[in-house]
Amino acid sequence: MTCFMSRQPRSTSSSCLQPTAISSAESFGSAVRSRYPGGGWAPAVKVGTGTGSTPTLMGFGPGADHLVVITDGQDRMHLTAFWRDDLPAGATSRIAGTIPVTCGLPRDVAWIQSEQSVATLDWGALVVNNVTTEGEADRLIDVLASGPLTRPAYGVERFEWDPARHAWTGAWTRPDLASISQVPVVSVASRAAAVNTFGPQDGWEVTGVDWDTGRTVHRTVFGKITAGNGAYALVQILPDGDMIFTSVTGPVRVPLSRLDPKPIEPALARPGS
Helix, strand or coil: CEEEEECCCCCCCCCCCCCCCCCCCCCCCEEEEECCCCCCCCCCCCCCCCCCCCCEEECCCCCCCCEEEEECCCCECEEEEEECCCCCCCCCCCEEEEEECCCCCCCCCCCECCCCCCEEECCEEEEECCCCCCCCCCHHHHHHHECCCECCCCCEEEEEEECCCCEEEEEEEECCCCECCCCCEEECCCCEEEEEEEECCCEEEEEEEECCCCCEEEEEEEECCHHHCCCCCCEEECCCCCEEEEECCEEEEECHHHCCCCCCCCCCCEECC
16 A cells, blocks of 8 residues: 555554655645555565555646656566546546566566665656565575675666656666665766666676666776665765765765776667567
8 A cells, every 4th residue: 555645634544655745835635545566575685565665756747747656566566656646537546557667587587676766857767676586584684695695686677657648668678787775866967877786796886877778877886895785775976976875884975076987888778668
């Protein structure tokens, strides 16, 4: 079940997700609820059978589709948008649209699930896969071991919402990127998303992917040290261009403005279906 704040003040159920969306500058509002599909108990990282993503708001201003976006709880998750205001004419469900997430992975991959909020820019939405088939009983150990000691989960995918059709379409996939457990951050100015990834050769890094094409446009490599694991934290970019990377060992300031960028061979993204 998901809920968000809209219009008239009223108490909300403690079992709902509450991103406290505000429909006006003056007031919060009543909780609007909608059921969505759940799944099984994930073998790694995730706890619970529902969504792992804190709701994200998409669409603002008069005449726009006003949405709340999550990934649902199915073993192979779906990106799901809910109407956050009154249902538009002709709509019969609080769910505005849903689409399967594949991340470009084979159909026999049993788990594609995220523990992160959906990252959005304009009508675009980016999701990451955090759940692999190997796991420990202690989920904290999962987050620390995935990548360096156990096989990580792979897959990043971006989608686009079509306001004219009120429907999702796939934009591109990156099945080669392993995102362990950090919320992707989107730069509006550069139209790029920063994803904390782990690779077998270089270890931990922040990988910058072009929002429109999915190509790799930046890499900040930390190596095979725990300081590169940004478990559940956020990447922040300062006004001077430096990056604040909050890892399991504490925050690190990366002086990107004073470093020569590392030459990279741009990876090709697969177009979405």
